[in-house]
Amino acid sequence: MIKINESSPIPIYQQIIEGMQREILAGVFAADDRLPSIRDLAISLKVNPNTIARAYQELATAGTIYFKRGQGAYVTAKSADDLLEQAKAEMAKHIHEIIAIAQSMNLDRQQVRRIFDAVLDQQEVK
Amino acid sequence: MIKINESSPIPIYQQIIEGMQREILAGVFAADDRLPSIRDLAISLKVNPNTIARAYQELATAGTIYFKRGQGAYVTAKSADDLLEQAKAEMAKHIHEIIAIAQSMNLDRQQVRRIFDAVLDQQEVK
DNA sequence: TTTGGTGTATTGCTCTACTAATACACTAAC
DNA sequence: GTTAGTGTATTAGTAGAGCAATACACCAAA
Numbered sequence: 356m357i358k359i360n361e362s363s364p365i366p367i368y369q370q371i372i373e374g375m376q377r378e379i380l381a382g383v384f385a386a387d388d389r390l391p392s393i394r395d396l397a398i399s400l401k402v403n404p405n406t407i408a409r410a411y412q413e414l415a416t417a418g419t420i421y422f423k424r425g426q427g428a429y430v431t432a433k434s435a436d437d438l439l440e441q442a443k444a445e446m447a448k449h450i451h452e453i454i455a456i457a458q459s460m461n462l463d464r465q466q467v468r469r470i471f472d473a474v475l476d477q478q479e480v481k
Numbered sequence: 482m483i484k485i486n487e488s489s490p491i492p493i494y495q496q497i498i499e500g501m502q503r504e505i506l507a508g509v510f511a512a513d514d515r516l517p518s519i520r521d522l523a524i525s526l527k528v529n530p531n532t533i534a535r536a537y538q539e540l541a542t543a544g545t546i547y548f549k550r551g552q553g554a555y556v557t558a559k560s561a562d563d564l565l566e567q568a569k570a571e572m573a574k575h576i577h578e579i580i581a582i583a584q585s586m587n588l589d590r591q592q593v594r595r596i597f598d599a600v601l602d603q604q605e606v607k
Numbered sequence: 608t609t610t611g612g613t614g615t616a617t618t619g620c621t622c623t624a625c626t627a628a629t630a631c632a633c634t635a636a637c
Numbered sequence: 638g639t640t641a642g643t644g645t646a647t648t649a650g651t652a653g654a655g656c657a658a659t660a661c662a663c664c665a666a667a
Contacts (some may be wrong), residue, residue, distance in 0.1 A: 425664030449575040472578040551634030
């Protein structure tokens with residue numbers, strides 16, 4: 356179940372997007388499963404339907420879900436794979452940012468790698 | 482000379498901060514050099530003095546520059562080094578973002594490294 | 608064809624970030 | 638002490654994002 360943090364600076368619709376992505380990845384919703392209706396989810400999250408609609412729209416635009424007119428929203432067949440690809444694309448953006456910073460500082464790739472490893476080591480990633 | 486992109490979503494004061502950092506790094510302004518006065522820069526960039534003031538204030542808060550009352554703004558002695566540290570901190574933030582994404586995807590550190598290397602290789606970083 | 612379920616469009620409120628106009632206060636040099 | 642230069646404070650306008658109230662349009666099943 357998605358939880359909304361009202362006091363977070365992250366917009367509610369964004370929290371919903373991320374929550375749905377997590378649930379799809381976790382298998383709560385499998386391919387072609389029907390998602391909760393906009394209205395139902397709006398009620399259970401105590402939020403305006405438009406806020407849910409915006410989240411669903413963005414998920415649909417990204418190809419993660421699709422609509423059947425008059426029926427509801429469903430999970431796209433390959434959306435788990437797609438989400439992985441999206442995640443990689445997101446990571447690539449951050450890496451590009453890092454590279455941009457590195458270049459303005461005249462750091463070479465070896466130095467960048469060293470910094471990356473250092474932070475990674477700190478973090479106890481599995 | 483700093484250029485302002487009016488149509489950019491990046492706030493003007495932010496563009497000025499980054500521009501100044503670049504110029505200091507490039508040696509346009511060395512340690513204890515005096516920066517253009519708030520008014521002068523405001524005129525030459527066709528911007529309100531408060532906008533410049535905000536940029537200078539943030540640079541001062543970050544320790545990159547300092548003010549002499551009634552005289553102007555000057556470059557801090559070690560600001561080139563400081564900027565390098567700041568850059569590393571910025572990079573670390575991005576790395577943390579990457580790690581957060583990786584964890585939500587259940588990627589282990591080896592996979593993260595592989596992705597990082599792949600993007601790095603694409604980029605021809607020196 | 609009616610009913611109860613879908614998603615959608617319109618409109619307006621609120622909050623925040625950003626920027627500008629303007630007036631102020633301080634300092635140094637003459 | 639006057640002047641011409643600093644940075645600073647106050648106030649207000651503008652634009653945009655986010656969200657909700659409300660009404661609309663569509664579809665499917667009975």
